[in-house]
Amino acid sequence: MLQSTIKIGISACLAGDKVRFDSGHKKSNFCMDELANHVEYKKFCPEVAVGLPIPRPTIRQVRVGDTIKVCRPDGTGDVGPKLTEYGKRVATEQTAELSGFVFCAKSPSCGMERIKIYNEAGTGNTSEGVGFFAEQIMAHNPLLPCEENGRLNDMHLRENFVMRVYTYKHWQTLNEQPITVHRLTQFHAQYKYLLMAHNYEAYRNLGNLLGTFDGEDINALANEYILGLMTALKKPASRKNNANTLMHLQGYFKKSLTKIEKQELRDAIDEYRKGLVPLYVPLTLIKHHLKIHPNEYLAKQVYFDPYPNELKLRYGI
Incomplete structure (x- = not known):
């Protein structure tokens, strides 16, 4: 089955880019040392893409009434709307060439499932959220194979x-x-x-x-x-x-x-x-x-x- 080059989207931190809040990365050995021999990657870091610096304060999903913010633990700096807009733009403009996507698990922007959503007081959370960026990619591309780095173990x-x-x-x-x-x-x-x-x-x-x-x-x-x-x-x-x-x-x-x-x-x-x-x-x-x-x-x-x-x-x- 001869095919042209396979391209896969990937959270930039999984590719080894030091874009996390602490200037670190979460390199996936399978993706970068094994699968990379057979595919090309297109890297995305939605948090950096919407203007957050490196390093930066941590952000989390917080339920406020009927809405969910993506903000700092103190409730400030909501980037939820920006992450959603960026996700929509990537989903509609940059995914047609992709044959798969690997997301960073547990991330409030890139996690596929079971993301912690905190209450306003920060005293409790439920694991029912979806990363704002990942949600848009998956919603606009229902056929696209998607997976998280942790599950690839x-x-x-x-x-x-x-x-x-x-x-x-x-x-x-x-x-x-x-x-x-x-x-x-x-x-x-x-x-x-x-x-x-x-x-x-x-x-x-x-x-x-x-x-x-x-x-x-x-x-x-x-x-x-x-x-x-x-x-x-x-x-x-x-x-x-x-x-x-x-x-x-x-x-x-x-x-x-x-x-x-x-x-x-x-x-x-x-x-x-x-x-x-x-x-x-x-x-x-x-x-x-x-x-x-x-x-x-x-x-x-x-x-x-x-x-x-x-x-x-x-x-x-």
């Missing part, structure tokens, strides 16, 4: 985010030319088993969506399809679903493998299902058989290589 969430970034980039590349039913159907065919591993119901529903298209509005069809695909892929694939998908793939070799080879593959899938080996073990075996017994349809399946193998993302899931 979870191997399953890390793998899922990168997979969605590469999927979305593939979709963006597809849309560089006018969408046709044929091209959309071909795209879906490539994602059949990846989709099956994440959400079997969505796999069936999206297949039916394409199969029953009446030819009226191809753009509306494409929009409904990609929303369904990206939504289905957002939840990491379970071990059970992956094992079932592997068994479907095994079926393509039932006439070409020896009895011993079939048993070996069944054992590898079963060991994966039981959590004894990671996903790459049965996948590697299937890819080995695919080289010996070529199948054009299987060879195009994104499920086998949804991102560069050098990232080793399937070694831990």
Whole structure:
């Protein structure tokens, strides 16, 4: 799956820029030392962008009546409106080229979820806020894969985010030319088993969506399809679903493998299902058989290589 350069938005502090309130940073080793070998980053620090200095007093979200301010602990210096306006501007003017975004967790401007909202007295808080900048990026770009740096420490969430970034980039590349039913159907065919591993119901529903298209509005069809695909892929694939998908793939070799080879593959899938080996073990075996017994349809399946193998993302899931 050849693609042009993948670009990802990132909170500047995660890229190692010393833009935090204390003149420090929160460099993400995964993003900058591993993923950076395969993507380009576009850095954003909304707090600096709206005029806050480095260093600067800390800011927090504070509930005042029915509104939420983003201000200093003493209630002064509200930059909430500026952060919202900046977020809207970036979301509408600078995200079309992006295939993903990594936000800084717990930040009142960049956090995706569970941001602390304090009461006016500063004596209590609830973890129900969303960073003002991140909220605008996500609201205006519902298809854009987004994740926080802390959650990327979870191997399953890390793998899922990168997979969605590469999927979305593939979709963006597809849309560089006018969408046709044929091209959309071909795209879906490539994602059949990846989709099956994440959400079997969505796999069936999206297949039916394409199969029953009446030819009226191809753009509306494409929009409904990609929303369904990206939504289905957002939840990491379970071990059970992956094992079932592997068994479907095994079926393509039932006439070409020896009895011993079939048993070996069944054992590898079963060991994966039981959590004894990671996903790459049965996948590697299937890819080995695919080289010996070529199948054009299987060879195009994104499920086998949804991102560069050098990232080793399937070694831990």
